[in-house]
Amino acid sequence: xxxxxxxxxxxxxxxxxxxxxxxxxxxxxxxRVVSPHLALLGVPSAFDDGVVIGSGLxxxxxxFIAAQEGEFMGGGVGEVHGAKLVGLFQRALIHKPAAVIxxxxxxxxxxxxxNAGLIAVSEVMRALLAVRAAGIPVLMLIGGANxxxxxxxxxxxxxxxxxxxxxxxxxxxxxxxIESSNGVEEFDSRDRALxxxxxxxxxxxxxxxxxxxxxxxxxxxxxxxxxxxxHSLPLSLATLQAEHALLTDRVRRxxxxxxxxxxxxxxxxxxxxxxxxxxxxxxxxxxxHFQTMTAASGKQAQANALQPDPSDPSAAAYPTPELDALLSxxxxxxxxxxxxxxxxxxxxxxxxxxVAVVGSTHHAAIGVELALAQAHAVxxxxxxxxxxxVVLLVDTQGxxxxxxxxxxxxxxxxxxxxxxxxxxxQLGHRVxxxxxxxxxxxxxxxxxxxxxxxxxxxQAEIRVMRLRAMARVxxxxxxxxxxxxxxxxVFAPGVENFVAMGGIQALWRGDLQACLADALHxxxxxxxxxxxxxxxxxxxxxxxxxxxxxx
Amino acid sequence: MEKLHFDLTGQHMPAPFAxxxxxxxxxxxxxxxxxxTAAAGCTLDIxxxxxxxxxxWQAVVEDFQARHGLTGVAVSINDMGATPAVVSLRLDQAxxxxxxxxxx
Numbered sequence: 001x002x003x004x005x006x007x008x009x010x011x012x013x014x015x016x017x018x019x020x021x022x023x024x025x026x027x028x029x030x031x032r033v034v035s036p037h038l039a040l041l042g043v044p045s046a047f048d049d050g051v052v053i054g055s056g057l058x059x060x061x062x063x064f065i066a067a068q069e070g071e072f073m074g075g076g077v078g079e080v081h082g083a084k085l086v087g088l089f090q091r092a093l094i095h096k097p098a099a100v101i102x103x104x105x106x107x108x109x110x111x112x113x114x115n116a117g118l119i120a121v122s123e124v125m126r127a128l129l130a131v132r133a134a135g136i137p138v139l140m141l142i143g144g145a146n147x148x149x150x151x152x153x154x155x156x157x158x159x160x161x162x163x164x165x166x167x168x169x170x171x172x173x174x175x176x177x178i179e180s181s182n183g184v185e186e187f188d189s190r191d192r193a194l195x196x197x198x199x200x201x202x203x204x205x206x207x208x209x210x211x212x213x214x215x216x217x218x219x220x221x222x223x224x225x226x227x228x229x230x231h232s233l234p235l236s237l238a239t240l241q242a243e244h245a246l247l248t249d250r251v252r253r254x255x256x257x258x259x260x261x262x263x264x265x266x267x268x269x270x271x272x273x274x275x276x277x278x279x280x281x282x283x284x285x286x287x288x289h290f291q292t293m294t295a296a297s298g299k300q301a302q303a304n305a306l307q308p309d310p311s312d313p314s315a316a317a318y319p320t321p322e323l324d325a326l327l328s329x330x331x332x333x334x335x336x337x338x339x340x341x342x343x344x345x346x347x348x349x350x351x352x353x354x355v356a357v358v359g360s361t362h363h364a365a366i367g368v369e370l371a372l373a374q375a376h377a378v379x380x381x382x383x384x385x386x387x388x389x390v391v392l393l394v395d396t397q398g399x400x401x402x403x404x405x406x407x408x409x410x411x412x413x414x415x416x417x418x419x420x421x422x423x424x425x426q427l428g429h430r431v432x433x434x435x436x437x438x439x440x441x442x443x444x445x446x447x448x449x450x451x452x453x454x455x456x457x458x459q460a461e462i463r464v465m466r467l468r469a470m471a472r473v474x475x476x477x478x479x480x481x482x483x484x485x486x487x488x489x490v491f492a493p494g495v496e497n498f499v500a501m502g503g504i505q506a507l508w509r510g511d512l513q514a515c516l517a518d519a520l521h522x523x524x525x526x527x528x529x530x531x532x533x534x535x536x537x538x539x540x541x542x543x544x545x546x547x548x549x550x551x
Numbered sequence: 552m553e554k555l556h557f558d559l560t561g562q563h564m565p566a567p568f569a570x571x572x573x574x575x576x577x578x579x580x581x582x583x584x585x586x587x588t589a590a591a592g593c594t595l596d597i598x599x600x601x602x603x604x605x606x607x608w609q610a611v612v613e614d615f616q617a618r619h620g621l622t623g624v625a626v627s628i629n630d631m632g633a634t635p636a637v638v639s640l641r642l643d644q645a646x647x648x649x650x651x652x653x654x655x
Contacts, residue, residue, distance in 0.1 A: 011572070030586055043552065044598045047629065050576075072576045072577055
């Protein structure tokens with residue numbers, strides 16, 4: 001009898017994925033490693049904080065595994081939940097399992113502890129990519145009813161391989177968020193067919209954002225996971241250049257499409273309306289046809305692959321006096337940093353040595369083009385200037401909330417930017433982030449939090465969500481949230497809160513040139529943010545939980 | 552959110568067992584954790600998202616204990632607004648896992 005993946009709990013998924021009786025849980029429920037923040041907000045916690053982690057055997061090989069429980073807080077990543085994932089990846093670096101498998105089901109950052117969750121997502125990405133660099137494959141299995149969104153959508157696209165079912169969804173912003181920001185005509189979140197063909201397993205499979213499509217069946221997921229165990233592909237300049245060419249090509253070919261069916265038709269699928277009814281087996285043949293068709297028509301696009309798209313609607317160049325002043329303050333007046341639309345890029349001198357500058361301005365919404373352009377600037381630095389430091393200048397309102405960006409797989413574009421930063425780090429580049437204006441929600445993760453260390457100006461604004469919006473979503477009174485936020489940095493907006501939690505290394509005051517020079521000299525290249533958050537009292541648990549998991 | 556505590560007497564002492572967890576803390580659902588204790592009787596510690604249902608919880612856990620009569624067992628519950636029927640079901644599922652372990 002078929003056992004549904006989507007209808008199983010996280011625990012049941014692990015039991016039925018692994019060899020019978022082989023699972024050993026790390027920090028099991030009886031340990032009660034729970035979120036302290038939920039109780040504060042009047043919400044019951046879960047004994048495992050919504051994620052089950054441990055080790056077991058898959059076809060006789062030792063694997064590490066994590067499964068998120070989508071029913072608990074939508075699988076949201078909070079302080080403890082995130083630290084368990086980070087700890088599991090760090091443990092994998094020590095014990096070298098055959099693979100790390102994540103059964104992802106999450107709406108992304110848990111709003112009740114949003115600041116901790118946002119930082120944790122970037123910590124998971126760094127820890128995951130370190131595991132890949134060690135030649136240990138990381139697999140994502142996505143098939144839960146709640147999908148894999150937000151920060152988990154970024155994390156998923158950092159993995160070596162992604163396995164999905166038709167029911168599974170993989171994207172950045174949830175349809176409800178896009179609808180509430182830009183209207184029902186932008187994305188009708190109640191149109192289930194539209195939601196699934198934009199974010200669902202079949203579209204992701206045809207585009208290549210998921211490598212294997214399976215039925216909603218535990219045995220099918222297990223078979224796929226076993227087959228993928230040997231697929232290790234650490235980041236390298238060559239692999240990320242190939243990824244960059246693929247993503248650039250995708251925007252050129254499909255960037256004008258309004259519906260997934262337009263994309264499928266362009267890929268040579270004669271009856272795109274029939275895709276929804278096809279079984280996973282039939283999709284395999286369709287995928288091969290889709291790839292052949294797109295490869296044949298893709299030669300021209302590839303020739304121009306590394307150029308930013310000039311048709312980007314946001315590409316109207318106008319530097320602001322404030323940004324001009326900041327650039328002069330940071331780099332002196334003879335820098336070569338340009339502003340093209342929302343993109344900042346160029347070179348400058350810091351203490352007599354060249355640095356690459358990459359960033360965004362005008363409170364940019366990070367869409368696929370901007371993510372690509374930023375990734376391009378980082379990749380070119382890696383290619384042409386080994387070990388040249390990279391300075392990320394952050395001003396973003398977050399990821400672009402458009403149906404079209406989701407259609408193209410914006411989470412993969414943003415994850416690509418994050419991977420480029422990680423590659424730079426692995427190849428000996430220092431990467432320093434500076435939030436000079438706004439850093440909001442998911443856009444901040446890949447454009448700033450992936451740096452060796454991220455700094456901020458005191459007047460900068462960092463947040464996941466305003467308290468009013470948080471009150472609406474969590475149904476907790478805004479006055480109560482305001483009161484609680486005075487003593488707890490974990491969810492409220494504010495640059496000081498991110499300092500307290502270790503996500504921001506320090507605030508820069510006074511001589512900014514000296515601050516930058518000092519940061520390039522002294523910023524840690526290991527991820528020490530959890531320890532910093534503990535020392536500063538803003539994140540009391542994350543570091544200890546990760547330590548217990550890896551011990 | 553409300554925290555409740557019940558101490559009930561019982562006579563059935565299960566064989567030594569590893570902690571048992573059933574259910575998830577999702578909307579209209581709950582998780583139940585059973586652990587062995589040295590003390591006699593059955594304790595229940597409940598955290599529930601709802602307010603003012605203590606009498607109903609009392610009735611549900613007394614029914615449970617009337618069915619199973621556990622001693623040497625600590626029950627911990629995280630509840631997200633489950634109905635009494637769902638609570639009883641999860642408690643019985645947990646107890647069933649327990650007796651299977653005891654037989655094994």
